[in-house]
Amino acid sequence: MIRQYYASYWKESLRAFLFIFNREMRNVFRDEGVVMFLIIVPIFYPILYSLIYTTETIREVPVAVVDLSRTATSRDYLRRVDGTPDVQIVAYCANMEEAKEMVKRREAYGVVCVPREFADNINKGIQARVSLFCDMSGLLYYKAILVANTNVSLHLNAKVKVERAGNTTNEQDKVTIYPISYEEVNLYNPQGGMASFLLPAVLILILQQTLMLGVGMLAGTARENNRLHELIPVEKSHNGLLRIVFGKSAVYLLIYIAQSVIALGVIPRLFGFPQIGNPVTIAFFLVPFLLAITFFAMTLSALIRERENVMLICVFVSVPLLFVSGVSWPSAAIPQWLKVISWLFPSTFGINGFIHINSMGADLLEARHEWDALWVQAAVYFLTCCLTFRYKIIRARIITYNELKRERAMRKG
């Protein structure tokens, strides 16, 4: 008897689950706005961002030169600067005014000025100076010009030092140049590129934000469409709370498993971005992330009254979220209270964990902090999602009940 009851209970639950699942799936694909955010954008945006940043770093920044020294040494210096991959000399100007005019016309992004006494000073054993003027509209211009000139000047320094030292062996020369030499190693992103740096964060953020927009829209539509402007209609199939939550979240999860494979796996592979993480580890890491963003989006969706409002509210949040995640701005420099707020969003942990695993080859143990936080978020947002849905169901029932009562009273009266 009892077994029969449970068997029928499970059967009933499964049927309701499948019903809700099917209907939600149909809702997703019937609505052009939702298709746009859940299906098209998570594929199209990663490609677009990859195209924007795929060159990783800037090469051959146009630079104007004012060579007042006009000596073999200064020409040698400038030739070497021109020879670096970072900078290209586009003009030799007669004076600073001419060079400045080029910067104004945006034909050059910096000026290298070699003073009149440059070669004299070197020969006299006095420190010689080269002046750099950089357009500060982009830090990458500044960096390129600075790096090119620093490297060339260090090289020139070494040459001058060796000439003066009058050593006899190569080994002595080495010590003269650098008594203690150093090696610099760029880990995980050897060319210091923008794509390898920014893209993992952007991809994770795209997943979270599009899901939020899509689910918010679906919820808005549901509320606009049914009679009582409630999120969850009063129907027989909508009895069990868990059936609704699981039925809906299964749809989003299913779509986003596919989307995360495309966005985090296929597209970076196509563009050849660093992916040194173990795919299995990434998959394990994504489990709590996907759960967290799904329930997070569902909880928030309960607050959405009209479907279009979700865009007004959610879209602009993406930019601050990128900053508080500690990618665009070092997390060590973020005020503590902002950090605490950022812990509310799955993207904060998702971005850092994904970078640690995918870009830096960490295993789950190293990403433990983020992984734990995401599980906590998944659990908390699951609870809040259930609570808000429960509240909505009860409210819908009360309203329906009252309406039925009023109708009956009207019929009688």
Add this chain to the structure above:
Amino acid sequence: MFNFLQLFKREFLRMAERPVYWFVMVIAPLGVYAFFVLLMQSGLPNNLPVGLVDLDGTSTTRNIARNLDAFQRTHIVANYANMGEARRAMQRGDIYAFFFIPKNTTEKANRQEQATVSFYVNYSYLIAASLTYQDLRMMSELASGAAARKVLFAKGATEDQAMAYLQPVVMDTHPINNPWLNYNVYLSNTIVPGMLLLFVALLTAYSVGTEIKDGTAQEWMHLAKGSIKRALWAKLVPQFTIFWLMGAIYVLLFYAVLHFPCHCGIPVMLGAMTMLVLAGQGLGLLFFGITPSLRMSMSLTSLWSVLSFSMCGMTFPVMAMHPAVQGLAVLFPLRHYFLIYVNCALNGFPWQYAFWNFLALLLFAAAPLLLLPRIKYSVLNYTYVS
């Protein structure tokens, strides 16, 4: 004239009655201003955590570490026993970089053999990496220089002679108009207007689209005596007023209160801001004209506006982008505003050098004029499908 007043009043009432208008026009912009001001208060981050692996452990190497710690931007948070530990700390995100001193470094330096130290910087976090890299490289140069200088002083060289010997050529770097390399100046000046542009464009599409959705389009057109020009004018002027005020608050807050570089004077930036708001309204309306459904026009507007943060070329120069997307940059109003800002406020060049960018913003503002008949048709005939 009476007619206009009535329409203005209707629009203001619509805005005042709906919380979402308050949110997008007042609360969110102010929140964004506050966010960026507070986030990058320091301008440049200080004391970024780095690690140290000192296998030598002599007083000389400890001295190097102490000096490194004294640098403004780096702070040594931990001493690791070996490379593996340091690497794992980096993978956990505890440190951005570490300095590695191998065994026998001091001994070699004393014997006049070349010793090698190294530093490892995690470029997955590019900004933090660039900042710590500067200090680590400087420290390495100094360590080397200090050793050589000691020898020179012993030979009787003066300070000037020693420096001229150690560094025959030095750089005199002038980061024009942002000598502090302040990140707040670099980022906020474009991101914040970009956010404002997003709000303006989205709300424009929203406010026209909701007329159809709420079924008030007929009434709206009726009040405007059937002229779409008049109807839009009456709708957009009140919104413009409020957004312009928010823009003016931004300009005054950043250039007058926080004293960000503004070499062209505040009125010119107010002018640029005015045109940015107009361009934003033009963009929103343009997308509404192209896809006259509330949801598609809003979706396109938001996708376009979010892309503009990358496409404006602020963080990653347009000239370095893939050729396939380079040409598209001119289609983003924020790109033109960015160039105007750089030309006028940052560099203080005459506005004529940014003439084409001003013109482009005007074109964005004027573009929907071409689609007016289409907008009128859709406002009168479309019904909202959910």
